[in-house]
Amino acid sequence: MSARVDALLERMTWEQKLLQLQIVWRADTAIQHDLARRGIGAQFWPPSVAAVNALQRVAVEESELGIPLLVALDVVHGQFTIFPTPLAQAASFDPAVAAADARVSAAEARANGVNWTFSPMVDVTRDPRWGRVVEGFGEDVFLSSRFAEAKVRGYQGDRLSRRDVVASCLKHFVAYGAAEAGRDYNTTDMSHRRLRETYLETFRAGVAAGAASVMASFNALNGIPMHANTGLLTGVLKDEWGFAGVVVGDADGVAQLVDHGIVPDEKTAVARAIEAGVDVVMGGSLLVDDDGVAVLTPGELSPARVDDAVRRVLTLKERLGLFENPYADERREVRSATAPARAHARAAASRCLVLLRNEGAVLPLARGAQVLLAGPFARSTDHLGAWVQSFASPVSQTLADALAEAMTDAALEVADGADVFAVSEEHLADVVGRAARADVVVLAVGEPSALSGEASSRADIALPAPQVRLIRAVAATGTPVVIVLATGRPLVVEDWVDEVDAVLVAWHLGVEGPAAIAEVLVGRTNPGGRLPMTFPRAVGQVPIHYDHESTGRPPRTGGRIQGEAHPGLAGPDNTDDYYTSKYLDLPLGPRFDFGAGFGYTTFALGDVAFGRVVALADLEAGATIDVRVRVQNTGTRVGDDVVQLYVRDEIASVTQPVRRLRGFTRVTLEPGDATTLAFTLGADDLRFWTDDGTQLLEPGAFTVWIDDGVSRVHARFELTQREDAA
Ligand code: BGC
Numbered sequence: 153m154s155a156r157v158d159a160l161l162e163r164m165t166w167e168q169k170l171l172q173l174q175i176v177w178r179a180d181t182a183i184q185h186d187l188a189r190r191g192i193g194a195q196f197w198p199p200s201v202a203a204v205n206a207l208q209r210v211a212v213e214e215s216e217l218g219i220p221l222l223v224a225l226d227v228v229h230g231q232f233t234i235f236p237t238p239l240a241q242a243a244s245f246d247p248a249v250a251a252a253d254a255r256v257s258a259a260e261a262r263a264n265g266v267n268w269t270f271s272p273m274v275d276v277t278r279d280p281r282w283g284r285v286v287e288g289f290g291e292d293v294f295l296s297s298r299f300a301e302a303k304v305r306g307y308q309g310d311r312l313s314r315r316d317v318v319a320s321c322l323k324h325f326v327a328y329g330a331a332e333a334g335r336d337y338n339t340t341d342m343s344h345r346r347l348r349e350t351y352l353e354t355f356r357a358g359v360a361a362g363a364a365s366v367m368a369s370f371n372a373l374n375g376i377p378m379h380a381n382t383g384l385l386t387g388v389l390k391d392e393w394g395f396a397g398v399v400v401g402d403a404d405g406v407a408q409l410v411d412h413g414i415v416p417d418e419k420t421a422v423a424r425a426i427e428a429g430v431d432v433v434m435g436g437s438l439l440v441d442d443d444g445v446a447v448l449t450p451g452e453l454s455p456a457r458v459d460d461a462v463r464r465v466l467t468l469k470e471r472l473g474l475f476e477n478p479y480a481d482e483r484r485e486v487r488s489a490t491a492p493a494r495a496h497a498r499a500a501a502s503r504c505l506v507l508l509r510n511e512g513a514v515l516p517l518a519r520g521a522q523v524l525l526a527g528p529f530a531r532s533t534d535h536l537g538a539w540v541q542s543f544a545s546p547v548s549q550t551l552a553d554a555l556a557e558a559m560t561d562a563a564l565e566v567a568d569g570a571d572v573f574a575v576s577e578e579h580l581a582d583v584v585g586r587a588a589r590a591d592v593v594v595l596a597v598g599e600p601s602a603l604s605g606e607a608s609s610r611a612d613i614a615l616p617a618p619q620v621r622l623i624r625a626v627a628a629t630g631t632p633v634v635i636v637l638a639t640g641r642p643l644v645v646e647d648w649v650d651e652v653d654a655v656l657v658a659w660h661l662g663v664e665g666p667a668a669i670a671e672v673l674v675g676r677t678n679p680g681g682r683l684p685m686t687f688p689r690a691v692g693q694v695p696i697h698y699d700h701e702s703t704g705r706p707p708r709t710g711g712r713i714q715g716e717a718h719p720g721l722a723g724p725d726n727t728d729d730y731y732t733s734k735y736l737d738l739p740l741g742p743r744f745d746f747g748a749g750f751g752y753t754t755f756a757l758g759d760v761a762f763g764r765v766v767a768l769a770d771l772e773a774g775a776t777i778d779v780r781v782r783v784q785n786t787g788t789r790v791g792d793d794v795v796q797l798y799v800r801d802e803i804a805s806v807t808q809p810v811r812r813l814r815g816f817t818r819v820t821l822e823p824g825d826a827t828t829l830a831f832t833l834g835a836d837d838l839r840f841w842t843d844d845g846t847q848l849l850e851p852g853a854f855t856v857w858i859d860d861g862v863s864r865v866h867a868r869f870e871l872t873q874r875e876d877a878a
Contacts, residue, residue, distance in 0.1 A: 254306025281334025516675025604640025680792025
C-alpha cells in the first residue's frame with residue numbers, strides 16, 4: 153500500500169486508468185509522444201537514451217498526472233552484448249552463467265532507459281520442432297527453475313530502484329512449450345497433474361524469486377485461451393501464489409481471443425482478458441481508442457478489477473523508482489558491447505559447449521597438426537542466436553579468425569565456399585581434396601539463427617541436406633572429422649554422427665562465440681556443458697524427454713532391440729521383446745540423452761552415501777536427507793564434471809517418471825584431485841502431484857542416481873512414515 157498510488161488512483165478518471173493498462177509498439181515518434189501526453193502506461197523502447205528521455209519528459213511534464221512510463225524491451229540474452237542463447241546457457245548447468253547475462257543485460261538496458269524486460273522465458277520444452285526451445289532452459293523442470301531464479305535475481309538485483317536493474321517478466325504463462333506437434337501458437341491440452349508438475353513449476357519458482365511481472369501465453373489450454381484463463385491467471389498465479397506484480401498480455405494476444413473463437417469481437421475480448429487477470433494489454437488501442445474514448449464503460453468492466461490492475465502497474469513504477477528518477481543518465485549511455493561486458497559474455501560462452509563424441513581423443517587439436525577448417529559456419533558471423541535486435545553488437549570475429557589466433561603452433565587452412573543450404577560440386581571436391589592432405593578437418597556446420605525462435609517451428613530437424621553431404625564426403629576420406637554444431641535446438645544427427653570423430657555442440661553462443669569455440673578446440677578451455685534437451689534419433693520420437701513415466705510394457709534394455717542399428721519393419725522374433733513400448737524402426741531411446749556430455753579428462757564417481765534417512769513426518773516438518781558422493785579427476789587434464797542427482801519413487805499411487813533431476817553441481821578439478829559433493833533431498837523433492845490438485849509424499853523405496861553424463865552410480869533408501877517404524 154502506497155500513499156502515492158492511493159492518491160493517484162483517487163484522482164484518475166476512468167480513461168486515465170484504462171490508459172495505464174495499455175502498451176503500444178511500432179509507433180512513430182509523433183504518435184509515441186501523443187500517447188505519452190495522453191497518459192499511456194507503457195511503451196516499447198525507442199532506440200536511444202535521448203529518445204527515451206524525450207518520451208519520458210512528455211509523460212512526466214506534459215501529461216495531466218505526470219506518471220512516468222514503463223519502457224519495455226525484449227532483452228532476452230543481451231541488448232548490445234549478446235550472450236549465449238538461453239538454451240545454450242542451460243547447457244552450462246551453471247545458473248551463475250544466466251545470472252551474469254541478466255546482470256550485464258540489465259545494466260545495459262537500464263542505462264539506456266529500458267526499465268522492463270520481457271524475459272526470462274521459462275517454458276519447459278520437450279519438442280525440438282518448436283523454434284522457441286532456443287529461448288528457454290530446456291526439457292527439465294528442476295534445471296529450468298534454477299535458471300529462472302538466477303535470471304530473475306540477476307535482472308532485478310536487490311531492489312528495483314537501482315539504476316542498473318530492470319523488472320523481469322516470466323513468460324509465457326502457461327504450457328506454451330507444450331504446443332501440439334511443436335507448431336508455434338498451437339493448442340495445448342493436458343492433465344492438471346502434468347500442468348502442476350512440469351509447466352507451472354518454473355513459474356512458481358520465478359514468482360518465488362521475486363519476478364515483477366508475468367506474461368500470458370498465446371496458446372489455449374484445455375480449451376481456454378490463456379489470455380482469458382481466469383482459473384490460472386487469477387486463481388493460481390494471483391490468489392494461490394500471492395503474485396502481486398503485473399500480468400501483461402502477449403503481443404495482440406488479447407485481440408486474438410477473437411481468432412480463438414471464444415468471443416465475437418475485440419471489445420468483448422478485452423473485457424474477458426482483464427476480468428481473467430490480465431493487467432496490461434500489449435498492442436492496439438483496445439481499452440482507450442485513438443480518439444481518447446474508453447472502449448468499455450464501468451458497467452462493462454468491473455471498476456474494482458481495473459483499480460487492482462492500475463494499482464499493480466503504478467506500484468511497479470514506484471518500485472522502479474520512476475517517480476523520483478524517470479530519466480536515464482545520458483552520460484551512462486551504452487551503444488555497443490564494452491570490453492568488460494564482452495569478458496562476461498566470453499566466460500559464459502566457454503561454459504556452454506557440449507562435447508558429445510571424441511573418438512581417439514581427436515580433440516583438443518594436437519599441437520603441430522595440419523588443420524583444415526570448412527563448412528558454412530567457418531566464416532560466418534551468425535552466432536548471435538534468435539532473440540537479438542538490429543542494434544546488437546555484431547560478431548566481429550569468425551571461427552576462422554578465432555581459430556587462427558588460438559592455434560599457435562599448428563597450421564590452419566580454411567576452405568571457403570559452403571553455404572548453409574547449398575554446397576557446390578566444386579566446393580565439395582575442393583574440401584575433399586584438401587581433407588585428404590590434412591591431419592584433421594574441423595567442419596563448422598549447423599542451423600542459422602533464423603531457423604529457431606518465434607514462429608520458426610520445423611517439421612524436419614535434421615541438418616540441411618547439402619551439409620550432410622559435405623560431412624559424409626569428408627568423413628569418407630578417412631581424415632578425422634570434428635563437427636562444430638551451431639544450433640538453436642536439438643537436431644537429428646543420425647545421418648552422419650557415426651561417421652565423424654568428434655561432435656562439439658556450439659549452439660549460438662553470442663558475440664564471443666567464435667573465440668569461445670576456438671579456445672575449446674585447442675584445449676585452452678575444457679568443454680564441460682551437458683545437454684539441457686534430449687537429441688532424438690528421429691523426429692518421430694518427439695516429444696521426447698528423459699523423465700518420461702513408466703509404462704506397463706517398458707522396453708527391455710537388455711533385449712535384442714537395444715543396440716540394433718535399424719531392426720526394420722520385420723521386427724524381432726522374440727515375442728517377449730515384441731510387445732513393448734518402442735518403435736520397430738528405431739533402436740531404443742534417444743541419440744543423446746538429457747544431461748549427456750563430457751570433457752577432455754575423466755572422472756570417477758564414488759558410492760552414493762546417505763546421511764541419516766529421516767522419516768516422512770520429519771521431512772514434512774522441514775528435515776532433509778543428505779546425499780554425498782566423491783568425485784575424482786582420474787585423467788591428466790584439469791576439467792569440469794557436472795554431477796547430477798536423480799530420484800525415482802519406486803512405488804507411488806500415481807505413475808512416476810523413471811527418474812527426475814533433483815540436484816546438480818558443476819565442479820572443476822585438477823588432475824588427481826577429488827572432492828565430496830553434498831546434495832540434500834527435502835519433502836518438495838520427493839512429493840508428486842495428483843490429478844485432483846493435491847500433492848502427496850508417500851513412504852516406500854526411493855532410488856537415487858548420481859550421474860555425470862558418462863557414468864552412473866545408484867543406491868536406495870526406504871522412507872518410513874515415522875522414525876520408530878524403521
Ligand atoms: C512474443 C513475446 C515477446 C513479445 C514482445 C511476442 O510475439 O511471444 O515473447 O515478449 O512478442 O516482443
